[in-house]
Amino acid sequence: MTFGGREGLLLVLSGPSGVGKDTAVQALLQADPTLSFGVSVTTRKPRAGELDGKDYIFVSETLFKTWIAEDRFLEWAWVHGNLYGTPRDRLLEALTAGRDIVLRPDVQGALRISENFPDACMVFLLPPTWKELRARMEKRGGDSGEEMEQRIDAARREFNYLRNYDYVVINDRLEDAVTTLLAIVRAERCKVHRNKILLGPEEEISD
Amino acid sequence: MTFGGREGLLLVLSGPSGVGKDTAVQALLQADPTLSFGVSVTTRKPRAGELDGKDYIFVSETLFKTWIAEDRFLEWAWVHGNLYGTPRDRLLEALTAGRDIVLRPDVQGALRISENFPDACMVFLLPPTWKELRARMEKRGGDSGEEMEQRIDAARREFNYLRNYDYVVINDRLEDAVTTLLAIVRAERCKVHRNKILLGPEEEISD
Numbered sequence: 001m002t003f004g005g006r007e008g009l010l011l012v013l014s015g016p017s018g019v020g021k022d023t024a025v026q027a028l029l030q031a032d033p034t035l036s037f038g039v040s041v042t043t044r045k046p047r048a049g050e051l052d053g054k055d056y057i058f059v060s061e062t063l064f065k066t067w068i069a070e071d072r073f074l075e076w077a078w079v080h081g082n083l084y085g086t087p088r089d090r091l092l093e094a095l096t097a098g099r100d101i102v103l104r105p106d107v108q109g110a111l112r113i114s115e116n117f118p119d120a121c122m123v124f125l126l127p128p129t130w131k132e133l134r135a136r137m138e139k140r141g142g143d144s145g146e147e148m149e150q151r152i153d154a155a156r157r158e159f160n161y162l163r164n165y166d167y168v169v170i171n172d173r174l175e176d177a178v179t180t181l182l183a184i185v186r187a188e189r190c191k192v193h194r195n196k197i198l199l200g201p202e203e204e205i206s207d
Numbered sequence: 208m209t210f211g212g213r214e215g216l217l218l219v220l221s222g223p224s225g226v227g228k229d230t231a232v233q234a235l236l237q238a239d240p241t242l243s244f245g246v247s248v249t250t251r252k253p254r255a256g257e258l259d260g261k262d263y264i265f266v267s268e269t270l271f272k273t274w275i276a277e278d279r280f281l282e283w284a285w286v287h288g289n290l291y292g293t294p295r296d297r298l299l300e301a302l303t304a305g306r307d308i309v310l311r312p313d314v315q316g317a318l319r320i321s322e323n324f325p326d327a328c329m330v331f332l333l334p335p336t337w338k339e340l341r342a343r344m345e346k347r348g349g350d351s352g353e354e355m356e357q358r359i360d361a362a363r364r365e366f367n368y369l370r371n372y373d374y375v376v377i378n379d380r381l382e383d384a385v386t387t388l389l390a391i392v393r394a395e396r397c398k399v400h401r402n403k404i405l406l407g408p409e410e411e412i413s414d
Contacts, residue, residue: 124399167397180397186387187394190374192331 006195008095009188010117011035011102013181014110015125016155017080018137020171022055024125025104027178032185038091038103041067044082047142057087075105075112080150084109100185107158114164121188123181124165128172130156213402215302216395217324218242218309220388221317222332223362224287225344227378229262231332232311234385239392245298245310248274251289254349264294282312282319287357291316307392314365321371328395330388331372335379337363 013028015021029035041057043064052058059067064083068076076085086105094101105113107124114120127133133155137148162168167184171177188194220235222228236242248264250271259265266274271290275283283292291313301308312320314331321327334340340362344355369375374391378384395401 162399165399167394168399168402169397180393183390183393184397186390187374190376190387190391192369192372192375195375 006098006189007119008098009100009185009194010091010095010113010120011100011123011181011185011188012110012113012120013102013104013123013125014107014165015171016107016127016133016158017151018133018140018155019125019127020136020174020177021104021125023174024171024177024181025102027174028102028181028185031178031182035100035102035185036094038086038094038101040103040105041073041076041085041087042082044084047140074116075109077106077108077112079106079108080147080154086113100189107161111161111164119194121167121184122165123167123169123184124162125169125171125177126159126162127155128170213305213396214326215305216307216392216401217298217302217320217327218307218330218388218392218395219317219320219327220309220311220330220332221314221372222378223314223334223340223365224358225340225347225362226332226334227343227381227384228311228332230381231378231384231388232309234381235309235388235392238385238389242307242309242392243301245293245301245308247310247312248280248283248292248294249289251291254347281323282316284313284315284319286313286315287354287361293320307396314368318368318371326401328374328391329372330374330376330391331369332376332378332384333366333369334362335377339379 013021013025025037029037039053039057041059041064043059043061046052046056046058050056061083064085067073067085072087072089073085074088074091076083084106086103086109091101103113110122114122127136130152134152137143137151143151169177169180220228220232232244236244246260246264248266248271250266250268253259253265257263268290271292274280274292279294279296280292281295281298283290293310293312293316298308310320317329321329334343337359341359344350344358350358376384376387
């Protein structure tokens with residue numbers, strides 16, 4: 001008897017800007033190579049080291065808006081002056097094929113994904129303190145002082161959406177956060193409701 | 208910011224007779240010493256190596272029935288001609304004090320515990336095949352041929368209750384099953400609804 005007939009798990013990892021979503025997702029994908037990353041589309045400029053097609057699909061605002069008109073996004077949103085979106089078709093195909101996908105949307109986007117996929121596993125990544133969140137944003141750089149204050153304010157508001165998530169993970173030491181994320185993935189794969197064949201008549205799973 | 212104000216997690220590990228609940232629970236408790244075992248009461252005779260007060264509280268049928276009359280059980284049931292029960296008061300005290308408790312009831316008992324504790328984390332342990340279940344029962348010994356056939360029949364019926372559980376874990380290699388159980392415990396401790404302080408106003412968790 002084996003697990004089988006399972007749709008892909010959709011792991012939605014979100015949390016405030018600066019909390020370290022990108023680093024955590026990269027480390028998680030390295031630690032569990034059976035997970036695939038669902039690349040988002042954005043109009044923001046690439047940061048140092050970010051690759052087009054791997055970290056994000058970087059497009060112009062004009063192209064993004066064409067794709068909105070063509071209904072190509074599962075969800076999209078303005079975040080800090082840039083557009084971000086999750087492409088619909090590729091994601092649905094991957095899940096139907098049984099692949100486990102990790103998305104890394106902003107907090108608003110995550111909630112809209114959850115409305116479309118009530119079965120999505122929603123994880124909120126929190127900084128150990130607000131002070132640490134500010135320190136991480138400063139270290140990352142690339143934002144003006146005003147932009148950073150806006151991000152901090154947004155993070156405090158976003159914290160109120162925690163109740164719409166399934167899991168909360170404190171991103172203090174990266175290794176600990178990744179171990180917890182791996183545990184969540186392992187546990188979710190064993191959820192009874194995700195393993196449909198096992199719920200069939202016993203004859204189907206007899207020896 | 209830390210996790211806090213959390214009630215104890217109640218992990219209910221069940222599954223058919225012979226699947227290896229006892230061994231799995233022992234290995235889990237060794238691997239995570241912050242878990243405590245909620246010892247059950249039974250009228251069945253101790254098997255080789257079983258200790259009174261550690262594996263079970265072994266009592267006479269007369270005493271068990273007195274305790275039923277005194278309403279000391281959260282749940283109790285006849286299983287294969289013996290009485291089994293979960294003592295109520297000790298369990299409630301431990302959970303309120305924030306201790307994480309593992310119970311190992313039979314499948315009927317687990318369902319009644321879940322009715323009393325909707326928040327309990329319900330895990331169903333399955334054998335890799337029915338053939339393997341029979342082999343394990345034979346290896347364990349202590350049952351007559353007729354008793355064994357009764358247990359196998361019961362196991363097939365109990366499989367239909369799988370849908371009332373949260374997680375299903377195949378107990379093929381013990382180490383794999385224990386790793387999965389540890390992951391489930393780690394994941395469940397991060398459930399948003401179990402971490403009430405984090406859901407308070409943001410001022411409470413500010414730096």
